[in-house]
Amino acid sequence: MTLRLGLLGAARITPAAVIYAADAVPEVSVTAVAARDIARAAVFAQEHAIPAVSESYGELLARDDVDAVYIALPASHHLVWAEAALASGKAVLCEKPLSGNALALRSLLQKDHGPVLMEAMHYVYHPLWARVEEILRAGTLGTLMEIAMHFSVPHIPPGDIRRSFHTAGGALLDLGIYGVHMFRRLLGDPLTVASAEAAGVEEGVDERFRGVLTHAAYPGLTATVTASMSPKEPLAAWLSLSGSEGSLRVQNPVAPQLGHELTLTSKGGELRESVDPTPSYCYQLQAFADAVLRGKGPATDGADALATAVVLDALYKKAGLPPRPALER
Numbered sequence: 001m002t003l004r005l006g007l008l009g010a011a012r013i014t015p016a017a018v019i020y021a022a023d024a025v026p027e028v029s030v031t032a033v034a035a036r037d038i039a040r041a042a043v044f045a046q047e048h049a050i051p052a053v054s055e056s057y058g059e060l061l062a063r064d065d066v067d068a069v070y071i072a073l074p075a076s077h078h079l080v081w082a083e084a085a086l087a088s089g090k091a092v093l094c095e096k097p098l099s100g101n102a103l104a105l106r107s108l109l110q111k112d113h114g115p116v117l118m119e120a121m122h123y124v125y126h127p128l129w130a131r132v133e134e135i136l137r138a139g140t141l142g143t144l145m146e147i148a149m150h151f152s153v154p155h156i157p158p159g160d161i162r163r164s165f166h167t168a169g170g171a172l173l174d175l176g177i178y179g180v181h182m183f184r185r186l187l188g189d190p191l192t193v194a195s196a197e198a199a200g201v202e203e204g205v206d207e208r209f210r211g212v213l214t215h216a217a218y219p220g221l222t223a224t225v226t227a228s229m230s231p232k233e234p235l236a237a238w239l240s241l242s243g244s245e246g247s248l249r250v251q252n253p254v255a256p257q258l259g260h261e262l263t264l265t266s267k268g269g270e271l272r273e274s275v276d277p278t279p280s281y282c283y284q285l286q287a288f289a290d291a292v293l294r295g296k297g298p299a300t301d302g303a304d305a306l307a308t309a310v311v312l313d314a315l316y317k318k319a320g321l322p323p324r325p326a327l328e329r
């Protein structure tokens, strides 16, 4: 059986996240695209050999040749279109964050939303992440004392959706979300905000963010997330875990296909390894197909996205900034 996927938005991320990934997942076929401007959608369809173009997002949701949609829009627009897609009986793979804030997402999840709803937290589905969790579970690091995740992307120009409050911009929501999600995966819920600072704030949008989280089950442990879209900071993504018996540093846990390395330092010495250069998006798309076609609930479902959103909202609040917007239907 083929999963026929429609695209809401002709976004920059879509070729990597879905179109090329579908080459590795033969049971997924991209059948239609809709963009705000139909001419742009038509060009996108031609470039990527997508058979059909719809005049609007709403028209795409009514198509019979679409079973599921991939949503890659501004973060403020994700939830409203996810909700509309689910109401049309389409399964949803939605870019992160699934919602600009927790409140709006909570109200969707209070109802039975029907088809599969999955947040595109692609890194989780890559074997590199499985290896991180395996090392932690093995106890090689001893008692965990400190975790940190950093993600900085310098080439985000003025006018980008990430730089406007209206489109739910901000370094924490766009980049820091990975650190918060990783901490939740590693420690479990609930995380508590100890401190948070936003810097380079313009019209409510944080260019840089630093948040420190704690967890009652890990006394003394701090989990620090730093995120930046400042043009002055180099492109970097790393995760580090320090424990009483050893440490682990993961270079590039978010895009392992661009090169990554795990460095495990313990009593046994230093071990460096890399896992698999396959893009995380291929594993993510397979997980989505498994969820829709085989009923295998995704790890990054609506409830998981809500738990992340709760922490992100709390971090913004502690830093003196409002939660990001989520459009309503």
Ligand SMILES: NC(=O)c1ccc[n+]([C@@H]2O[C@H](COP(=O)([O-])OP(=O)(O)OC[C@H]3O[C@@H](n4cnc5c(N)ncnc54)[C@H](OP(=O)(O)O)[C@@H]3O)[C@@H](O)[C@H]2O)c1
Pocket (backbone or CB within 6 Å): 008, 009, 010, 011, 012, 013, 014, 017, 034, 035, 036, 037, 040, 072, 073, 074, 075, 077, 095, 096, 097, 120, 122, 161, 167, 174
């Ligand atoms: N998973 C990952 O690795 C990854 C990487 C990058 C981005 N993302 C996520 O993917 C999403 C899209 O990111 P992107 O960089 O691909 O974005 P983008 O290309 O700048 O924008 C995505 C789409 O949003 C619509 N849009 C743009 N500006 C808008 C505005 N002012 N108001 C309403 N709609 C607007 C457009 O839809 P139309 O085509 O219909 O005009 C555009 O194609 C974001 O949520 C981001 O967090 C994920």
